[in-house]
Amino acid sequence: MNSLQEQIDTMSKAIKTDSYPMSIGELAALYKEGDLNISPAYQRMFRWDIEQQSALIESIILQIPIPPIYVFQSEDGKWNLIDGQQRLSTIFKFMGILKRDMQDIEGGETNKNLYEREPLTRTKFLPALEGKYWEDDDPEKSLTDVQRRYIKRSKILIIIIDKSSDNFAQYEMFQRLNTGGSHLSPQEIRNCLLVVKNEDVYKWFKMLSENEDFRNAVPISEKDADEQGYIELVVKYFVLRYSEFEVRDSENYNNFITDEILSLIDDEKIEREKDEDIFKRTFKLIFNIMGENAFKRYNPEKDTHYGPVLVGAYEAIVPGVSENIEYYEKNHEMLKKCIDDIYTSQEYNDATKRGVRPVARIKKLAIASRNLLNGSEN
Structure with missing residues (x-):
């Protein structure tokens, strides 16, 4: 039987990760360019209701910490989402860039492939969010330029799991990182x-x-x-x-x-x-x-x-x-x-x-x- 330290050393080599904060604007750009896949085959559909979506946007605006996003880096350098789909889907939907399915990522962005806009609802700390869109012709319904920039500059910690991690370690990580409401x-x-x-x-x-x-x-x-x-x-x-x-x-x-x-x-x-x-x-x-x-x-x-x-x-x-x-x-x-x-x-x-x-x-x-x-x- 290997000692605890030997087991730690072995598994540390099997699991390779990196992490750094990224702005929401940077993540949105990666997503639009097809370098970030938030709807890979192993993920489910976007399911949060508008109250959950509004609460997340409120948290970002108020700088309330939200959990890290976990991605898996494939050989071509692109990122596939492991944990955080509902959060990123909420952000991208509010920004008006959320694509409807996996194929849309490859096929170019057209309005018919995007989720329809939906106004936020009132939240606990920011009831004035009710009826607000990311951007709208009616100033009363739209976030201001300053508010949009603030959201785009807000950062989320991204944890990247490298492809060189071994199969068993990958499976265990995906299983343990499966923390959403609808477990895989x-x-x-x-x-x-x-x-x-x-x-x-x-x-x-x-x-x-x-x-x-x-x-x-x-x-x-x-x-x-x-x-x-x-x-x-x-x-x-x-x-x-x-x-x-x-x-x-x-x-x-x-x-x-x-x-x-x-x-x-x-x-x-x-x-x-x-x-x-x-x-x-x-x-x-x-x-x-x-x-x-x-x-x-x-x-x-x-x-x-x-x-x-x-x-x-x-x-x-x-x-x-x-x-x-x-x-x-x-x-x-x-x-x-x-x-x-x-x-x-x-x-x-x-x-x-x-x-x-x-x-x-x-x-x-x-x-x-x-x-x-x-x-x-x-």
Whole structure:
């Protein structure tokens, strides 16, 4: 066991950060030029109501300290926001420069792509803010030039996390810095790492997650979908296909999935053209044969599937079908029988019983899938 000081020294090298104050005017310029992305893939939409927005503007005017903004610096030097989206969105919306989505950052600024102006409401210390805009033809509704300059010159501490920080350290930092009112799901945090690691691969995962047959075959809840559940299932698809599962059963499940997918990207084990074809064929076949029932609990006496999608069922079915897709495309009845039989198999029930840790479960089910869906009649 390493000493505390050795552990401190090791992790200090793994985490590389810098920090300095920047004026709101400087941040606004970076944002307008596309050098600051406040709506990366792992962030949610702008959700603060006008009372929350007004309170922040009041704090800036009165020089009440606001929390630091955390960004991640990518290889091209651009900044992706980690923590502080609601704050920066509020400031930029009030200034009239907030763009509606991620694509607008690349596509040039036009009025139709900007959030509509909204007047501030009265606040605790500055009730006269009610009805005020950043700028308006009516002087009674507008901040003065002096007030606008004051806001633009106000500074916020920016903490920059460097790309050279290792994967585990990045994931832990993103998780701990996730301090907003709407906490990010594990996959939303994982998306951040995917964007940093290889944005093209992330966009490809996102494209696969929008495949119609895939979504029809795996009808997850609206809440799970909002929290990037479909991208998580795509990530898990490739982990199930390619991981060697050389991991302790006690390992943290989310850390395992993150480490595995980043390793697969680093090792270039995923062949995009080939794997995209197999992915699409797999879920097209599953949906054509099973409809939306393949991953739902099975009652053999009534020969019916019911309830929500089961994570364990996905883990038990996907590897075997995808690895033997050509066989099952020619043997539809066998595929249906094999999928139904999984739910009553000893392997499946042992892996999904109460008390089995998630990493142990996925390891057991990946093996069981290859045994139970092995592309033969045995």
